[in-house]
Amino acid sequence: MPACGDRTLMQPLLQVRDLVVEFPTRRGTLRALDRVSFDIAPGEVLGVVGESGAGKSMTGAAIIGLLEPPGRVAGGSITLRGERIDNLPPREMRKVRGKRIGAIFQDPLTTLNPLYTVGHQLVETMRTHLAIDAAEARRRAVGWLEMVGIPAASERIDAYPHQFSGGMRQRVVIALALCAEPEMVVADEPTTALDVSIQAQVIALLKRLTREKGTSVMLITHDMGVIAETADRVAVMYAGRVAEIGPVRSVVKAAAHPYSAGLMASIPPLSHKVDQLPQIDGAMPRLNAIPQGCAYNPRCPHVFDRCKVERPELLQAPETRAACWLFDSDAPRERAHV
């Protein structure tokens, strides 16, 4: 199944097909991701949005091979430039992670080792993955710190993570994720822990660097504003499935799936005051109580009989692809338009 229209000609960098992640528990197996499919093209920024528990972080963790046990990939495939990476032994996966896929997490302290200087960590990472000597690695490490905007980089290189502020630490993490020149970066809520003014700085930095290096980015966040400014395309996730995927402008301005439309509408605008914010009633179902058919059907204002029985796959909508029966051109529609 080819991805979105204008990118079909380009060989995708990352292909995720029908990815299923399961968690065995005592009360049966929970499906955290249910047949998730999407592509990321070289140099593209794919935003992944959704509410907590929608499976967006889980998707990122599955791609970099860091699912928390007992979670496991139970179906589907993840391929990086045509090469399967979802079934690699841990040793091989460690090589892919770092060298080919970098990772940035919400809390910089989960990535940085508090016992080593940031310079040491940059040099180690580069020397593990690139064929360069120690002097060259150190020279490049200073360069990376300058690039991510650490003042007095040649001195700060010998500082420990705790000697940096939160925003500066996240800059170091970005340098660490990019220094081995990976083809792609998975950034999971990279700015959520930061203050608004710092958040803008970090996003601008991430955007600039990945554009310069031609690195693809999977940007996972709950903040639609960040996605709108940064992403080329957006995947909206709901209850472990992709509800809609398409160009960022279309998803933000003209979402096809009723869930994405509701989600965008419920974001309070900064530009004006509204009397009553549009809201989606109810809450996302828990993993052990996902309804039959479309997972969104109990909250959907456009629900009809088929939605309660049959699960929709991603269908071609006017500007995007949406998992919604409203866009099934083969079957007679019971409702005309959204």
Add this chain to the structure above:
Amino acid sequence: MNAVSRFLDSDLFYSFRRTPSAVISAVVAAVIILGAAAAPWVAPYNPFDLASLDLMDAFNPPAFMDEGSLAHPFGTDDQGRDVLSAILYGARVSLVVGVSATAFALTVGVLVGLLAGYAGGTVDAVLMRIADIQLTFPSILIALLIDGVARAALPREVHDQLAIVVVIVAIGISDWPRFARTVRGSALVERNKEYVLAARVIGISPARIMLTHVLPNVLGPLLVLATLNLGLAILSEATLSFLGVGVPPTQPSLGTLIRIGNDFLFSGEWWIALFPGLALVAMVLSVNLLGDWLRDALNPRLR
């Protein structure tokens, strides 16, 4: 759903069923506790009934040896006492002392810990420094000290009557700082949680907040600690009794029995010390394994 079926359906019980060491420990502990509690009814003889003792029965070996008989499955001691019966009665004393000492330490520790954790500041500093000083003394030393003072201060008959209470207090006093520190630590965390702030906004009194809000939320770690401490308290009592400063010989505990047996260990009558020793090991080990399981099961990070 009633309480029993809710318990059977709970995550705790599920984790229990899935942990073989916990199940085995629970069975062993249950056998020992039931046997000890029902000693007067299940023990073949009453080892304290001097009239029933017959010196002709002294030093009978256990039943599985050539000269042994089923009348005394674990043999008899130098007085002709049935070792199995002595163990059952001795376990009773050990358990009573262990449980009471733990309960004593728990009560003192919870009160001190809650007070220190909630009051903070100077009160906290003073109470915790006392606990620190207490912790630098080996508990056995404190127990010996209290026992010595009690012996010196009380007339002999009174002391013999109160011996068990003295042992309980001695062990309890040496163990309370552990509880106090745990409760204080948890109370410090809980008191800054928003549900406690909500109660403060309403104007609920600090004492009430501590008892109705904070205490129920520190029960988990407290239960684990109490279980582990029970094993230690039983051991402390056995050590004290072995050293001859514990319970009086008229009410022998497992420790007393081991001390008696110790005299015969190298003259061939090994069973007099060995079987009470095994009973002690089984009791403490099963309690400790249960405590370990409980700690893991209640730790949300390991779940």
Add this chain to the structure above:
Amino acid sequence: MSEPPIFEARGLSRHFDVSKPALQRLLSREGRRTLRAVNEVSFAIPRGTTMSLVGESGCGKSTVARLAVGLYEPSGGQALFEGQDLAEARKSAAQRRRMGMIFQDPYASLNPRWRVADIVGEPIRAYGIAEGAGALREKVGALLRQVGLSPADGNRFPHEFSGGQRQRISIARALSSNPDFLVCDEPTSALDVSVQAQILNLMKGLQRDLGLTYLFISHNLAVVRQVSDRVGVMYLGSIMELAPAETLFTTPRQPYTRALTEAIPDLDMVGKDRQPVGGEVPSPIAPPPGCPFNPRCPLANDRCRSERPALIPARGTPETLVACHAVEEGRDSFEARAAA
């Protein structure tokens, strides 16, 4: 003025002693260190309105929230509840019941060991509002219905609810003593956006129906714009700008307010780049002399670096109170921008 404002802060300050323990201090020859979390803050909230405080983490907005319900004692200045000293007012249960608080974390704000009915009923029992078990149950049921839950939910435990539902429970608890004044400390920042809209709509509806007065604390400017009548922007413990909500968002005056409004990622900014404000928030333990924003401010001059600006009516928009020398001196080219 016939009626005093429900809540008023007059030069309110709160300092925290963050010194190391005495022994360590002695060894390393350090002095005491004081964190000035809130520094001479003044504002008033008229009855039935919403006043918001916005700012980044560490700006002191949550400390003001806690001062406003008496969880902290002021280090200086005064907190007044209907013109009466707050600490004095809180000594009487009849006054105390008229104020309540809604917290940020829907997971930490409900006692996990209590049933929902007991949580919501706690203030009712504490203030003796309903007589007898039947009346209590009825009142709790009505409160749960009021926040969009069902009376049967009272028998369940907090962990059985989603974040949004827990926040509804938290609101029901705050409402249960029939309060007039609610302090809401980041009530939606832990929630997903679609649920955030539910909670904001619920809070607005309750304000309309019950005539509530809110002190609303948030770091989210868009949310603040939706709920507020007046907004105070805080930075390093001080209010930098205080204005009617519409004025603040249409004509922000303080350079910090302007930087903040421009930093918000916006749905209308699809694919656009922006020049974010540089620098970081200084430590409130060692704030810069003069205006707290001066190290990051493009308009800072020597006066800004030495003299702390007072909160005074702004030139051009007198309904705005602003603490800025540049605005006072006309160095902020406000007239030029307004003309453009």
